Amino acid sequence: MSPTSTAKAGPRPARIGSGSGSGPGTGPDDGPAAALRRSWRKASPYAYIAPFFTLFLAFGLFPLLYTAFVSLYRVELQTSGDMEWRGIANYTALFTDEYFWTALRNTFTIGVLSTVPQLAMALGLAHLLNYKLRGRTFIRTAVLLPYATSVAAATLVFAQLFGRDFGLINYVIGLIGVGPVDWQTGTVASQIAVSTIVIWRWTGYNALIYLAGMQSIPHELYEAAAIDGASRWRQFIHVTLPGLRPTIVFTVIVSTIGATQLFGEPLLFEGSISGGISHQYQTLGLYMYEQGWGFFHLGRAAAIAWVMFVLIVVLVGVNALIARRRARKEAGR
Amino acid sequence: MPIARAAKRATARLGAVVLTGALLAACGSGASPDSSDGAGEEVTLTVDLFGSFGFKEAGLYEEYQKLHPGVTIKQSDTQDEADYWKSLQTRLAGGGGLADVQGVEVGRIASVTQQQSDKFQDLKAFGADKLKGQFAEAKWSAATTKDGKVLGLGTDVGPEAMCFRTDLFQQAGLPTDREELAKKWSTWDGYLELGKEYKKKAPAQSAWLDSVGSLYGVMIGQEKERYYNAAGEMIYETNPAVKTAWDTSVKAAEAGLSAKLDQWSPQWNQAFAAGSFATIPCPAWMLCYVKGQAGASGQGKWDVAKLPGGAGNWGGSYLAIPRAAKHKEEAYKLIEWLTAPEQQAKVFQKQGNFPSSTGAIAKISDAVDPYFSGAPIGRIFGDAAKESPVQVLGVHDQNVMQQLTNALSEVERKGVSSDKAWETAKKGVANVTG
Numbered sequence: 001m002s003p004t005s006t007a008k009a010g011p012r013p014a015r016i017g018s019g020s021g022s023g024p025g026t027g028p029d030d031g032p033a034a035a036l037r038r039s040w041r042k043a044s045p046y047a048y049i050a051p052f053f054t055l056f057l058a059f060g061l062f063p064l065l066y067t068a069f070v071s072l073y074r075v076e077l078q079t080s081g082d083m084e085w086r087g088i089a090n091y092t093a094l095f096t097d098e099y100f101w102t103a104l105r106n107t108f109t110i111g112v113l114s115t116v117p118q119l120a121m122a123l124g125l126a127h128l129l130n131y132k133l134r135g136r137t138f139i140r141t142a143v144l145l146p147y148a149t150s151v152a153a154a155t156l157v158f159a160q161l162f163g164r165d166f167g168l169i170n171y172v173i174g175l176i177g178v179g180p181v182d183w184q185t186g187t188v189a190s191q192i193a194v195s196t197i198v199i200w201r202w203t204g205y206n207a208l209i210y211l212a213g214m215q216s217i218p219h220e221l222y223e224a225a226a227i228d229g230a231s232r233w234r235q236f237i238h239v240t241l242p243g244l245r246p247t248i249v250f251t252v253i254v255s256t257i258g259a260t261q262l263f264g265e266p267l268l269f270e271g272s273i274s275g276g277i278s279h280q281y282q283t284l285g286l287y288m289y290e291q292g293w294g295f296f297h298l299g300r301a302a303a304i305a306w307v308m309f310v311l312i313v314v315l316v317g318v319n320a321l322i323a324r325r326r327a328r329k330e331a332g333r
Numbered sequence: 334m335p336i337a338r339a340a341k342r343a344t345a346r347l348g349a350v351v352l353t354g355a356l357l358a359a360c361g362s363g364a365s366p367d368s369s370d371g372a373g374e375e376v377t378l379t380v381d382l383f384g385s386f387g388f389k390e391a392g393l394y395e396e397y398q399k400l401h402p403g404v405t406i407k408q409s410d411t412q413d414e415a416d417y418w419k420s421l422q423t424r425l426a427g428g429g430g431l432a433d434v435q436g437v438e439v440g441r442i443a444s445v446t447q448q449q450s451d452k453f454q455d456l457k458a459f460g461a462d463k464l465k466g467q468f469a470e471a472k473w474s475a476a477t478t479k480d481g482k483v484l485g486l487g488t489d490v491g492p493e494a495m496c497f498r499t500d501l502f503q504q505a506g507l508p509t510d511r512e513e514l515a516k517k518w519s520t521w522d523g524y525l526e527l528g529k530e531y532k533k534k535a536p537a538q539s540a541w542l543d544s545v546g547s548l549y550g551v552m553i554g555q556e557k558e559r560y561y562n563a564a565g566e567m568i569y570e571t572n573p574a575v576k577t578a579w580d581t582s583v584k585a586a587e588a589g590l591s592a593k594l595d596q597w598s599p600q601w602n603q604a605f606a607a608g609s610f611a612t613i614p615c616p617a618w619m620l621c622y623v624k625g626q627a628g629a630s631g632q633g634k635w636d637v638a639k640l641p642g643g644a645g646n647w648g649g650s651y652l653a654i655p656r657a658a659k660h661k662e663e664a665y666k667l668i669e670w671l672t673a674p675e676q677q678a679k680v681f682q683k684q685g686n687f688p689s690s691t692g693a694i695a696k697i698s699d700a701v702d703p704y705f706s707g708a709p710i711g712r713i714f715g716d717a718a719k720e721s722p723v724q725v726l727g728v729h730d731q732n733v734m735q736q737l738t739n740a741l742s743e744v745e746r747k748g749v750s751s752d753k754a755w756e757t758a759k760k761g762v763a764n765v766t767g
Contacts, residue, residue: 078448080426099764156599163600165538165609184595185746270598277595277742278757293419295732295765 064309071302078296090303100304102279103287106191110266110283111259114195114202119251122203123244126210127236140211143204151264155197159269162193184270187280194281197265202258206251213247214240242330249323253316260312261285284308376663380408381432383417385621386488386650387684393676397667404663414438425452431655433664437485439475439649440734443726445485446478447565454654455482459665467674471723472689476651485651486672487689489680491616492717493551493645495524496623499706500634501611505534511708515639521552521581524641528590531611540592543610545582545745546738547596551614552578553734554724555645560734561727567766569733570759579737579755586745593746596738602626614640616647617687617714624704637708644720649689687714694718729766736761 071091074084094100129140146154161168162183170180183193217239225235241248263285266275273290275282282290284304292301380388388394394406409432411417418441424430437445445453461483465473472487495518499509507530508514518524528541535541542548553559556574561567569575585591592610594601604610605626615623615637623635652668654661670676674692681688681697688694700711727733740758743749749757 077422077426078444097764098760159599163603165600166603166607182746184598270595272595274739277739277746294415296422297767 067302067305070299071306073299075298075302076296077292077298080298083299086299090299091307093300094303094307099279099282099287103275103282103284106275106279106281107260107262107283107285110191110195110198110262110281111256113191114198114262115252115255115259117195118199118203119206119248119255121199122206122251123210123248125203125207126214127240129207129211130214140208143207145204146201147205149201151201152268154201155265155268158193158197158200162269184276185278185280187278190269190276190281194262194266194269197269198259198262202255206255209251210244210247213244217243245323245327249319253319256315256319257312260308260315263289284311375403375405376660377405377407378434378660378664378667379432380406380434380667381411381417381421382408382436383411383414383438385410385684386436387680387686388671391676391679391683393671393679397670400670401666404667406667425449425655428657431657433654433658433660434668435653435655436488437651437653438731439491439651439726440731442475442485442651443561443730444728445653446476446482447728450478450482450484452656453484454656454658454661454665455484456486456654456665457481457483459662459669461486461665461669464669464672467690467692469689469691469718471646471721472649474723475726476653485653486668488650488652488672488677489618489686490689490718490721491554491618491646491648492687492714492721493554493614493616493640493647494637494710494713494717495612495640496615496619496635496637496705497612498608498610498634499636501536501539501608502531504536505531505611507531509636511636511638518638518641521642525581525585525588525590528585528612529588532588532590535611536608539608540610541590541612542585543592543601543604543613544594544596545586545591545741547614548585548591549578549582549738549741550596550734551616551640551645551647552581552642554616554647555640555643555722556724557722558725559727560730561725563725565727567727567729567733569737569762575737579741580751582741583744583751583754586741591745595742595746606631617685617710618648620702620705620710621685632704633706635704636706637702637710637713639713640717644717644722646718646721646724649687685710687718729762732765733762736765 072085072087074086074090076082125143129136129143133139160166162170164170164180164182164184167183169183174180181189183189221239221243222235225239230238262283266281266283266286267273267289269281270276273286273294275286275290285308288301288304288308291297291304382388389408394408398404398406411420417436418438421431421435464486468487469490472490473483476485476487477483495514497514502509507527508517514527518527531541553575556578558568558572559575560569560572592604594604594609605623606628613619613623620637623631627635652672654664654668658664672690674688674690674696677688677690677693678696680686681693681700685702688697694715697711698715699709701707702710737758739761740754743757744751744754
């Protein structure tokens with residue numbers, strides 16, 4: 001609706017409003033308009049945020065609740081009209097489903113394999129970028145490039161690199177006499193390969209966040225530390241790390257959520273929705289996809305989706321709790 | 334299109350999108366209809382397919398539009414059949430966004446006739462009955478429901494043969510004459526024996542066979558009853574035919590005859606040109622795939638011989654009309670024309686998809702393929718098509734096959750014992766169907 005049409009439609013309800021006691025000092029002519037302006041001023045913030053909440057209700061909350069509803073039924077996509085009540089059976093079945101446990105374990109191990117080195121490397125990278133370097137802006141932009149690459153493109157390239165027969169990585173390790181590794185088939189090998197893609201994509205992103213955090217640490221602290229004779233490494237341990245704590249908590253939480261939802265990289269790594277021939281790198285996200293869109297068991301997929309949701313909430317809660325406890329301990333010192 | 338099986342894997346799909354996007358775009362701009370004639374009623378027919386049915390490539394849409402002024406055909410295409418099927422299922426469930434003509438792969442046709450017969454148009458309403466004699470019996474009966482509704486017209490079938498590399502055979506001191514080979518490997522045991530001979534003198538890094546998955550797939554294509562019996566019960570656990578195909582594949586894996594490649598994976602694709610394997614079981618639609626992967630340098634190095642162990646069929650597709658289609662009558666006219674013998678023969682000449690229409694098979698019986706050393710593909714595949722068993726199809730055919738080949742890959746690539754892999758396969762199937 002255009003502003004003019006609002007004004008035209010406005011007077012009627014506004015006049016009613018002014019009849020029930022409008023503010024003092026308003027003339028008979030501009031009174032209704034002023035009242036309208038006032039009520040608009042009160043309402044406008046809600047109007048401005050309304051689009052987000054409307055969209056959130058339609059595409060966020062409703063699907064969330066509907067997924068919960070669907071997870072209580074047996075629903076197959078091909079015959080989606082016939083819903084059969086299962087209660088919590090979709091959930092209890094997961095406890096005896098060995099594929100679910102495999103996926104959960106894989107999600108955890110791939111999560112650790114990718115998140116820990118990723119954040120450690122990002123921290124080191126940020127520390128280096130924080131020095132005065134030639135072409136600093138260029139380098140800082142460059143570390144973000146992997147993040148700008150699409151998952152699909154990056155994963156396809158990595159899948160080639162990790163190829164068993166013609167892959168570059170096997171060629172290079174072959175030069176130093178290490179036999180060819182079947183990166184797709186071995187459990188550890190495939191998980192390392194998938195983690196590598198994740199690390200490559202996200203390290204630069206986290207490094208920039210750390211860099212921003214580092215730059216908010218007062219420079220005087222470093223100067224004071226330097227005067228006290230602290231080495232660069234000591235400065236990093238005793239000035240940078242404590243100053244970065246909130247930032248680190250943030251990246252840990254974001255990475256945890258990302259790791260729990262890991263999907264694109266394992267899906268495209270070999271193009272297998274089972275996460276390899278023995279499910280060796282199938283994550284929870286991939287297992288949900290396999291159930292829902294590979295086998296069309298929508299009810300079961302919905303149950304997995306909810307389990308993942310709860311899992312993420314719990315993980316984030318634990319993270320936040322630990323962070324708060326540490327912060328309190330620090331404050332108590 | 335069975336080639337879409339090829340693209341079962343997401344990697345293939347994304348690879349195609351990323352790498353050949355420009356190529357596809359070029360193909361897509363081919364049919365620009367000028368419907369300014371205005372003669373009769375203006376109709377835009379939408380056709381939604383997967384893989385490559387070859388209609389556009391063979392110029393059939395343009396021809397049809399010339400024959401029927403006022404009809405405009407718009408085709409949309411998904412490279413990966415699994416993706417296509419997902420989106421079709423979603424739209425059928427929602428009842429919207431369906432095209433006038435939808436393609437259906439043979440591995441899915443049982444799902445259509447058994448689970449979704451109320452969502453597709455019975456083509457008998459338009460007089461499809463009179464076409465029955467025109468199609469191979471197996472093709473026709475698979476798209477017919479128990480109560481006699483006809484839900485799709487067949488486009489192509491997948492008669493099976495064996496493709497082999499003459500240059501590698503020569504290097505290993507094996508005969509390269511396709512007739513002589515057909516005699517030597519008249520049985521699967523003969524094929525494996527020849528493989529062991531090949532292995533002794535073969536060039537380095539070259540295996541006899543691409544993957545035990547393809548061996549299993551082509552063997553199971555020779556059987557009438559596979560995972561389901563005629564009554565619709567799942568019988569794969571006790572079916573001796575499945576057991577035989579499984580055991581032969583395990584034997585090939587344990588003898589180290591396979592290149593341990595995962596079908597449809599990027600590595601498998603690379604191996605065609607690299608000469609990593611000397612033979613590959615090939616349904617008719619695989620010829621086009623081999624040409625695409627092995628490229629121009631493979632010209633004349635390949636040949637086609639009769640399949641060991643008798644005739645079989647792997648793959649093939651249908652055209653169906655959803656109930657929710659806008660122009661059902663016009664759509665029927667189109668699919669009747671597209672699946673007529675003349676048109677099927679044109680698609681075979683252009684694309685290699687083997688016709689499902691018996692009339693078309695007669696038309697192409699003397700076709701030869703220069704890429705495959707001038708092999709008489711019209712005769713080889715024609716004979717196979719005639720002798721192929723009428724297969725019993727089930728709702729979960731595709732999924733059961735996937736689980737079994739996955740388990741076979743464990744034997745092939747990880748050295749898992751046959752018994753253990755079989756247990757894995759059973760668990761996998763239970764997970765799919767449960």
